Amino acid sequence: MKTACIIGAGLGGLSTAIHLRNAGYAVTLFEANPTVGGRANQIARSGFLFDTGPSLVNYPWVFEELFASAGRKFSDYVTLLPVDPTVQFRWADGTLFTLSSDMKRLLAECERLEPGSSPATLRYLRDAGAKYDVSFQKLVTRNEDNPLRWIARLNLGEMWNSGVWRSLNGELGRFFQSRYIREALGSYGMYLGGSPYRLPGLFSILAYGELAYGLWLPKGGVYGLVQGMERLAVELGCSIHTQCPVERILIENARAVGVRLRTGVEERFDVVVSNVDVPLAEKELLGIERPVAKQPAMTPGVLTFYWGVRGVPEGMGHHTIFLPENNRQTFAQLFDERRLPDDLPFYLSIPSATDADLAPAGCSSVFALVPTPLLSDMPGADWAAITAQIRTRIFTRLKQEGVRFTEADILFEEAWTPEDWSQRFGLYDGSAFGAAHTLFQMGPFRSRNYSSQFAGLYHVGASTTPGTGMPMVVLGGRMTAERIVAHAR
Numbered sequence: 001m002k003t004a005c006i007i008g009a010g011l012g013g014l015s016t017a018i019h020l021r022n023a024g025y026a027v028t029l030f031e032a033n034p035t036v037g038g039r040a041n042q043i044a045r046s047g048f049l050f051d052t053g054p055s056l057v058n059y060p061w062v063f064e065e066l067f068a069s070a071g072r073k074f075s076d077y078v079t080l081l082p083v084d085p086t087v088q089f090r091w092a093d094g095t096l097f098t099l100s101s102d103m104k105r106l107l108a109e110c111e112r113l114e115p116g117s118s119p120a121t122l123r124y125l126r127d128a129g130a131k132y133d134v135s136f137q138k139l140v141t142r143n144e145d146n147p148l149r150w151i152a153r154l155n156l157g158e159m160w161n162s163g164v165w166r167s168l169n170g171e172l173g174r175f176f177q178s179r180y181i182r183e184a185l186g187s188y189g190m191y192l193g194g195s196p197y198r199l200p201g202l203f204s205i206l207a208y209g210e211l212a213y214g215l216w217l218p219k220g221g222v223y224g225l226v227q228g229m230e231r232l233a234v235e236l237g238c239s240i241h242t243q244c245p246v247e248r249i250l251i252e253n254a255r256a257v258g259v260r261l262r263t264g265v266e267e268r269f270d271v272v273v274s275n276v277d278v279p280l281a282e283k284e285l286l287g288i289e290r291p292v293a294k295q296p297a298m299t300p301g302v303l304t305f306y307w308g309v310r311g312v313p314e315g316m317g318h319h320t321i322f323l324p325e326n327n328r329q330t331f332a333q334l335f336d337e338r339r340l341p342d343d344l345p346f347y348l349s350i351p352s353a354t355d356a357d358l359a360p361a362g363c364s365s366v367f368a369l370v371p372t373p374l375l376s377d378m379p380g381a382d383w384a385a386i387t388a389q390i391r392t393r394i395f396t397r398l399k400q401e402g403v404r405f406t407e408a409d410i411l412f413e414e415a416w417t418p419e420d421w422s423q424r425f426g427l428y429d430g431s432a433f434g435a436a437h438t439l440f441q442m443g444p445f446r447s448r449n450y451s452s453q454f455a456g457l458y459h460v461g462a463s464t465t466p467g468t469g470m471p472m473v474v475l476g477g478r479m480t481a482e483r484i485v486a487h488a489r
């Protein structure tokens with residue numbers, strides 16, 4: 001039996017493990033932390049349960065396919081609770097915009113902000129739906145190194161309609177005049193590491209994907225999904241070692257032959273898969289540092305707060321995104337000037353609004369996420385002071401908007417800065433979502449899922465193909481396993 005080791009048990013690592021096991025490999029995972037899941041981890045304190053990172057699951061079909069690949073039924077392992085309305089956007093001028101997978105509600109909401117917009121909303125859904133289908137059938141889910149062959153999978157019509165010729169904001173402008181609708185549907189750019197004024201219009205599929213396939217919270221929080229995947233991997237016979245950091249990938253004759261653990265123990269395997277951000281794996285596990293010009297552009301860092309709260313913040317649903325007054329300026333400050341924006345966007349997630357078991361009776365678990373520049377953009381930053389300032393700014397905005405949730409309601413509190421994120425999970429430069437999805441970091445232009453320098457060395461996760469987000473890294477696990485199997489033939 002061929003042997004594989006996976007460094008890191010994030011969702012990408014777990015997915016690769018399951019697919020390699022399906023292919024008959026003996027699989028060993030080494031995870032530095034006490035628990036699996038990586039960024040999708042859990043804090044359990046004083047009766048409150050918090051997901052550390054992801055707060056919503058989209059594209060459930062990806063997880064259903066993963067479990068089906070092992071002959072199992074996803075719903076036997078994970079119960080998904082619907083989150084609908086999905087997301088509410090708020091602006092300081094009092095404007096609200098609430099998305100829903102219910103077509104009637106969605107059309108009515110768009111009409112409220114832009115009278116007469118129903119035909120355009122339907123056209124947007126048809127257009128983004130076609131882009132979504134083409135992207136997932138022909139581009140996102142298949143390994144391809146050659147840019148020409150990658151593009152040539154699209155016919156001329158599909159290429160023209162792909163929207164890569166326009167910015168995301170420009171693409172949304174084809175359908176919506178309302179600045180509020182465009183800013184809301186373009187705000188997804190933040191997690192892709194770019195401004196909607198620059199990211200390719202193809203990413204109009206993100207909002208569509210959430211509307212068409214819904215947003216979901218696994219029972220027990222997002223960590224319920226991680227536990228389901230861990231259970232499947234263990235049942236299949238994968239061997240998972242937690243609190244087992246890998247110090248080095250062992251190379252002999254330009255081939256990865258195993259790993260050295262921090263304990264000094266060396267273990268040999270036929271293939272090595274790294275679930276660590278690619279630039280960090282190169283630097284720390286191989287001792288190779290790319291020249292600065294060849295470093296990938298990364299998504300921003302995040303400051304996250306976990307608040308156990310007395311009562312239920314009134315008028316707030318599961319997921320609320322607070323957008324700035326001057327959207328263009330905020331994105332420019334974050335991505336071009338590489339500093340904390342003057343008018344900070346942030347979101348609040350209240351998972352206990354969907355699964356009451358995540359907080360004690362009469363209480364709520366509240367998660368806040370604020371994007372920040374990368375660690376290298378803020379050398380010497382005093383993160384304790386920045387955390388205190390940002391906390392004050394969040395509560396000032398909540399007060400201004402009449403949200404009944406104040407600092408006095410907090411019973412339990414924890415905050416993670418980009419430094420904490422980086423130290424806990426080995427995130428390169430404190431980047432929360434891995435390599436950015438700029439045009440030239442997509443498909444064959446993105447860091448590959450195999451090493452062209454060392455045979456037997458593979459990558460999976462947010463910084464390689466196909467990209468960031470839980471469904472993407474889970475799809476990436478299948479793609480990395482397919483590479484390994486193809487190379488072994």
Ligand SMILES: Cc1cc2nc3c(=O)[nH]c(=O)nc-3n(C[C@H](O)[C@H](O)[C@H](O)COP(=O)(O)OP(=O)(O)OC[C@H]3O[C@@H](n4cnc5c(N)ncnc54)[C@H](O)[C@@H]3O)c2cc1C
Pocket residue numbers: 007008009010011012013030031032033036037038039040052053054055056057058244245246247275276277302304369424425426432433434460461462463468469470471473
């Ligand atoms: C705050 C936040 C919110 C998010 N929200 C969402 C959301 O709502 N929906 C969504 O789909 N996605 C969301 N994401 C993105 C999603 O969490 C990630 O894209 C995905 O979880 C990354 O998985 P990964 O496979 O790259 O592994 P990671 O999560 O990066 O895991 C890598 C693992 O490797 C381990 N490791 C590192 N170095 C070593 C070593 N030397 N030895 C052993 N182990 C090591 C780490 O401890 C970690 O467990 C969010 C991310 C963050 C940070």
